[in-house]
Amino acid sequence: MLNFKEIAQITRGTLVQWKDHYPLQHLVTDSRKVVNANSSLFFAIKGEFHDGHQYLPELYAQGVRQFIVEDADHIMDLSAYPEANILLVSNSIDALQCVAGHHRRQFTLPVIGITGSNGKTIVKEWLAQLLSVTERVVKSPRSYNSQIGVPLSVWQINESHTIGVFEAGISQPDEMQKLATVVQPSIGIFTNLGSAHDEGFESQEQKLEEKLKLFEEVKCLVYCKDQVEVHQAVQEHKLPHFNWSKSHQQADVQIEILPARQQKTPIQFQYLRKKYGLTLPFTDEASLENALHCLTVLLYLGVEPDQLVVRFGRLVPVAMRLERKEAINGCYVIDDTYNNDVAGLRIALDVLAHQSRHGRKTLILSDLLEAGVEEEALYRQVAQEVSSRGVDRVIGIGDIISRHQELFPAGSEFYLGTDSFLGQLRPETFRQETILVKGARVFEFEKIVAALQQQVHGTVLEVNLDALVHNLNYYRSKVPASTKIMVMVKAFAYGAGSYEIANLLQFHRVDYLAVAYADEGIALREHGITLPIMVMNPSPDSFLKMEQFNLEPEIYSPDLLHRFLDYFPENSAKTPLIHLKLDTGMHRLGFDVAELEEALEVLAQVPHVRVQSVFSHLAGADEALYNDFSRSQMQQFTQMAARVEEVLGYKVIKHILNSAGIVRFGQEAAFDMVRLGIGLYGVESSGTEQSGLLTVGRLKTTVSQVKQIKAGDTVGYSRKGIAETAKQTATIAIGYADGYDRRFSNGIGEVLINGHRAPIIGNVCMDMCMVDVTGLDVRAGDEVVVFGEGLPLTELATRIGTIPYELLTNVSTRVKRVFYNE
Numbered sequence: 001m002l003n004f005k006e007i008a009q010i011t012r013g014t015l016v017q018w019k020d021h022y023p024l025q026h027l028v029t030d031s032r033k034v035v036n037a038n039s040s041l042f043f044a045i046k047g048e049f050h051d052g053h054q055y056l057p058e059l060y061a062q063g064v065r066q067f068i069v070e071d072a073d074h075i076m077d078l079s080a081y082p083e084a085n086i087l088l089v090s091n092s093i094d095a096l097q098c099v100a101g102h103h104r105r106q107f108t109l110p111v112i113g114i115t116g117s118n119g120k121t122i123v124k125e126w127l128a129q130l131l132s133v134t135e136r137v138v139k140s141p142r143s144y145n146s147q148i149g150v151p152l153s154v155w156q157i158n159e160s161h162t163i164g165v166f167e168a169g170i171s172q173p174d175e176m177q178k179l180a181t182v183v184q185p186s187i188g189i190f191t192n193l194g195s196a197h198d199e200g201f202e203s204q205e206q207k208l209e210e211k212l213k214l215f216e217e218v219k220c221l222v223y224c225k226d227q228v229e230v231h232q233a234v235q236e237h238k239l240p241h242f243n244w245s246k247s248h249q250q251a252d253v254q255i256e257i258l259p260a261r262q263q264k265t266p267i268q269f270q271y272l273r274k275k276y277g278l279t280l281p282f283t284d285e286a287s288l289e290n291a292l293h294c295l296t297v298l299l300y301l302g303v304e305p306d307q308l309v310v311r312f313g314r315l316v317p318v319a320m321r322l323e324r325k326e327a328i329n330g331c332y333v334i335d336d337t338y339n340n341d342v343a344g345l346r347i348a349l350d351v352l353a354h355q356s357r358h359g360r361k362t363l364i365l366s367d368l369l370e371a372g373v374e375e376e377a378l379y380r381q382v383a384q385e386v387s388s389r390g391v392d393r394v395i396g397i398g399d400i401i402s403r404h405q406e407l408f409p410a411g412s413e414f415y416l417g418t419d420s421f422l423g424q425l426r427p428e429t430f431r432q433e434t435i436l437v438k439g440a441r442v443f444e445f446e447k448i449v450a451a452l453q454q455q456v457h458g459t460v461l462e463v464n465l466d467a468l469v470h471n472l473n474y475y476r477s478k479v480p481a482s483t484k485i486m487v488m489v490k491a492f493a494y495g496a497g498s499y500e501i502a503n504l505l506q507f508h509r510v511d512y513l514a515v516a517y518a519d520e521g522i523a524l525r526e527h528g529i530t531l532p533i534m535v536m537n538p539s540p541d542s543f544l545k546m547e548q549f550n551l552e553p554e555i556y557s558p559d560l561l562h563r564f565l566d567y568f569p570e571n572s573a574k575t576p577l578i579h580l581k582l583d584t585g586m587h588r589l590g591f592d593v594a595e596l597e598e599a600l601e602v603l604a605q606v607p608h609v610r611v612q613s614v615f616s617h618l619a620g621a622d623e624a625l626y627n628d629f630s631r632s633q634m635q636q637f638t639q640m641a642a643r644v645e646e647v648l649g650y651k652v653i654k655h656i657l658n659s660a661g662i663v664r665f666g667q668e669a670a671f672d673m674v675r676l677g678i679g680l681y682g683v684e685s686s687g688t689e690q691s692g693l694l695t696v697g698r699l700k701t702t703v704s705q706v707k708q709i710k711a712g713d714t715v716g717y718s719r720k721g722i723a724e725t726a727k728q729t730a731t732i733a734i735g736y737a738d739g740y741d742r743r744f745s746n747g748i749g750e751v752l753i754n755g756h757r758a759p760i761i762g763n764v765c766m767d768m769c770m771v772d773v774t775g776l777d778v779r780a781g782d783e784v785v786v787f788g789e790g791l792p793l794t795e796l797a798t799r800i801g802t803i804p805y806e807l808l809t810n811v812s813t814r815v816k817r818v819f820y821n822e
């Protein structure tokens, strides 16, 4: 193992303070993820939105003793870290890469480096599955492919591994060079060249050139020869290669795809003049391409073609989503049932640890499939990871984990297999707790998830939490770095589900939340949300409750101010915080100029009440047409806010911009804080920068029945759906009671079934509606997308003359919300 002084040499940093040799096993870049403080080395990274240096004191208090910093200002006072080793470098990420690169050089194993626009993670996971039959594989956890993720992945390599598989992703020029020095691949895979991350590059060629930098030193690059641009570039750079093709006779591996049957695709491939057959357990293009990359790599590695049949037959789809959902008896399940190695477990445990919903946390864990670690040491480590994350109860399933049960806390339960657990399952023993279900594929833990999940009808709103964080960061990038962010989570977080969203926002360190009513705020507090919360429509009878739950009211009129003060006379114990709403032209709620003077006169008399912020709301931020009006509102706001500070004699937080306002005026009028709403959920309401956002919500349901109807028949109530010709219809399980607007009736609305648009036929019913699927291959049970990728909310809203806000918030609470990370 490296020691701190060696790291100082490798990174050419300045040893600011050296106290002692400490064990060094874990590289940590996220202050929230320290598990073994005494053997961790923390890299303080200055990011666009966070600064790791801020957490140095907290980490020191937790027992971390080894730090790499890039900003000397934060270590001026060394007496705060009497026992720490501290290294100052010019760039902490460079230092991290340098350390990982050095670690990589200590090993001679073959390393496969994967890049390309799509499919990296799947190809990596599949290769790991396919190779693990004979190799001890080390791989990137999930999609750890960034400037930070790659070095952390490579750091996992140890003596026992026989092959490494790592993915590398870039979004800007110059990034790949750095990742290449970390991964040092001996074999490369270029998956494909798509349009992802185009914005960071001048041209498609530049992006390709940049990606190829990963492969400058490889012994062999695997790619598909049918991708013309990639093939040309490989030729130009004279990269040693081994390729496959569906159309070229001269490829190293020639592929012929045969017609699919029963969800499987038979293929034939020719290699070294001999022909072989194989069946791939998928039919979609993307999966086939990914599988063919894997096939080619295995052939290059010398795996006997005859062996491939068995290995590919066992290939399973990679469900990379880590889903969270409601379950029996008020429980909440985190479903991560696709693989189970230590790195993946660690990520899932972090997610569990950051759930504030319930105090009690249970882990259902299968045997681990981890290569190259001695069994007892492995489970000892697992047990330690588990207890350091505050897990209250462990249920171990599998004969290996059962053999090591003495390593786990008393009260843990063990079962030899999934079925024996299910046979003895007593649902009443799960109550008001968060349950992480983490198991390798072979254990079929999806059965456990099904048993624990609430039985609800098949209409689901899926919420992509990664997309949500992307959108949050997009809006952050539109305002100066010092600007605070308040996120509006009113109306059940615009229909997305408030606890989960609030919890994620708390994790990502937004500054404030806002809700419409006190009850919404109280519910957040009861689920462990500690961020400051503003309540926009406080009713006087909720003032005391609000104080009890630390909620801060918006005060919008002299009358409301007086009522508030009645509850909090001068001698009250706490300093109540309030927010003043100013009316600068919206004419909804707020003080006008005269009322503000009246309020300030009162406030000047009650110094025990503190005005935390003053704010106003733009009436027309979503339309350029109203820019002049918006600016006049901002001007008036500036004057009124200045008056507040003048009379009160202290600074208050000032804010006026909503999502559309951030896009239009983020640089000129962010003031101290902005209020982000709809944009977080993926709708850019100014209509100018939609492409910067990702779709967050996907409302989906299923086909209940398919019918053939004759010309002249009618469909649904009032016989409104008239079939002029013979038609095929599908009845789908969503109606106006689920929030599917009745205005979508009679062809106004469309849904997506198997990638095709199908119009509504007849009137929307309460729990169902019918769609026209004439000419489409549709069966009962097929998935139906009501809105989401491919069927944008803005389009649907326009069709019925409303706005995306209404469609989102209308999704009824009986529709189950499922949250996931990719």
Ligand SMILES: *Cc1c(COP(=O)(O)O)cnc(C)c1O
Pocket (backbone or CB within 6 Å): 488, 536, 617, 657, 658, 659, 660, 675, 676, 677, 678, 679, 685
């Ligand atoms: C809802 C709301 C917002 C957020 O508006 P979006 O258009 O969703 O960004 C901001 N401020 C106030 C006062 C609000 O009520």
